[in-house]
Amino acid sequence: MSNQVEVQNVIKSFGSVKAVDGVSLEISEGQFFSLLGPSGCGKTTLLRLIAGFEVPNSGNILIDNKSMDGIAPNFRPTNMVFQNYAIFPHLNVEENVSYGLRKKNLSKNEKSKMINDSLDLVGLSGLNLRSSNALSGGQKQRVALARALILKPKVLLLDEPLSALDKKLREQMQSELRHLQRAVGITFVLVTHDQEEALTMSDKVAVMFDGKVEQIASPRELYEKPSTQRVASFIGAMNFTNGKILNSGKVLKIKSNILGEFELPMNQISGKPTDENIEIGIRPERIKINPVKTNSKDLIDGKIIDISYFGETTYYKLKCGERSETLNVSTQNSFGQMDYKIGELVKFEVDNKSIVGFYS
Template identity: 50%
Template sequence: MPERPQIERSMIEIRNVTRSYGSFKALDDASLTIREGEFFSLLGPSGCGKTTLLRMIAGFDNPTSGSISVDGQPMEGIPANRRPTNMVFQSYAIFPHLNVEQNVAYGLKRLKLAGTEERRRVEEALAQVSLTGLGKRLATELSGGQRQRVALARALVMRPKVLLLDEPLSALDKKLREQMQVELRRLQQAVGITFVLVTHDQYEALAMSDRIAVMFGGMIAQVASPKEIYQRPVNRQVADFLGGMNFVKAEIVEENGASLVLDTLGFGRVKTDKPKAFVRNGAAATLGIRPERLRVLWDDATAKFEVAGKVVERHYFGEITHLIVEIPGLEKPLSVTETNDFGADDIPVGTTIRLAYDPEALVAMAD
């Protein structure tokens, strides 16, 4: 997929938003800018405040303090029915007493369009989500995937400035979910509307988004592109949530503008890029490396950077094999993901192997 030109105009401004329920803060001083035309994801475990934030943008909930504006317009005091946003609900919320067409036309009725114009827009929306010809079906006669498309068409037909999606794919089975990820992304590029997606599925967020905000405990931990979030997580929590990561204890020996020099047990002394938001907390730090960035060295092959260890466990996953490798000096064994092209699935447990790594793949994280 070619990189889209970044449109820098901001669409949603979230400024120091806090939402408290008694002493519990569902959202704690969150600030965020979402750009016009981007596919933005709020990613985090359940209870991290992502849905609360989405519902506040939609107008179903109000900030205890702080402000939200959409397209330059402050949203305070504007009820949900008069906001330039539309939502795709997790349960789809298809009106059971109406057929597909009537569901899609629901919001248009208020606009009092001419009959032909209304029909045209409904047809157009149904075509966008590949539901042409199913207009007369009742909601009860639709499959999960079709219901989701109806919910999408019903929101898109309103031509909102922002489309909000609350875990839209979580009720679908794996195969359909993956297909819908591609379709949603394609649809967003076609209509050019700003999409804000809430999800707890990191692969979903990585696959679809222009940018992701990772949230934990009501706070935004990191906002960046999928690649940066995955490769340069700001802390252990983010790194851990975005897939497997080996964590190695490290000690900072030198810090300057752009780089860090760390002493580690298994990897020795390494020099890494200093993360943008790195704030040191004493001398201790953590070094991370993703399992797939460690490669098994075969026979006499050598690499500039390598570590050696003993295979203690092997798990077969079809196209890949997970190896658990004990490295002398490291308190926790490393996990290594290797494709099965060269026979990683045949390495006997107990063998000593050498692993190559690229220092670029090492991420320093403040403790």
């Protein structure tokens, strides 16, 4: 697979604000790539730079190894699905979908076949003549997709396409978008602030903060081996606790208030060592309360001080360690799962293989 989009050290400032600050990334052909980050991190600006609506101050953007420098949006092999869909209000569904076809020399039959095919693809068959004002949010979304996909772009850019939909519809559209992408095989670049959306849909995710890319990885790697504390806390929940490095070698021997002394393999650690301090991250679901294990000395004492019930999961806040630090633990409320009460004294175990360390 070759690189379809290459962003090379791109900088874009608005006044004194650097919206995109030296970003480089590569997106390969047919990939579902997400730009994830909090609002104001520059992800939308980066997408607009790829689309050609913004011009970089410096750096270069290549699509199919061709520099996009000085090429207007109407001449780029990209199409965009806008956040508010940007459906033309004076045109009906069919006219919206076929908007970009006018310049292609097509017979009437070819054209109407393409329109019907792309409406089928997004599940809007038969709505050709529906007025665009009579469309629901989800339908507008589909029209916007059909309108972009009918032109068979090399790259489809999606600017927070699901943020305006309600939760149920959003989840449905997430899986539909994923299927659609596999069906058409076009490279998708999605901008989102919703980490769940990025994890479930993407092949690769770039996490951005303050105009810079912090980590580019597959969703699993991003979740299990976040490269910085910021990424770790932005994606999912994570407990952080301080540790001291006792000695380093192939594995790192660490002492922490909560976990006591334990060993951490080097590949679970990111960053560059500065002093003997290390930040330790533990995912809440990687802690087990009262495990069925009798002779383990790894069990740690704790006390439940808070409970948040979410239906399929329950979050417990545990107080533990000498300096009364707290840990969040999540449990799946599956068959046979115990319930605990506030104030209850428990023993818990941490999955050492899932612990990550960040040099601070």
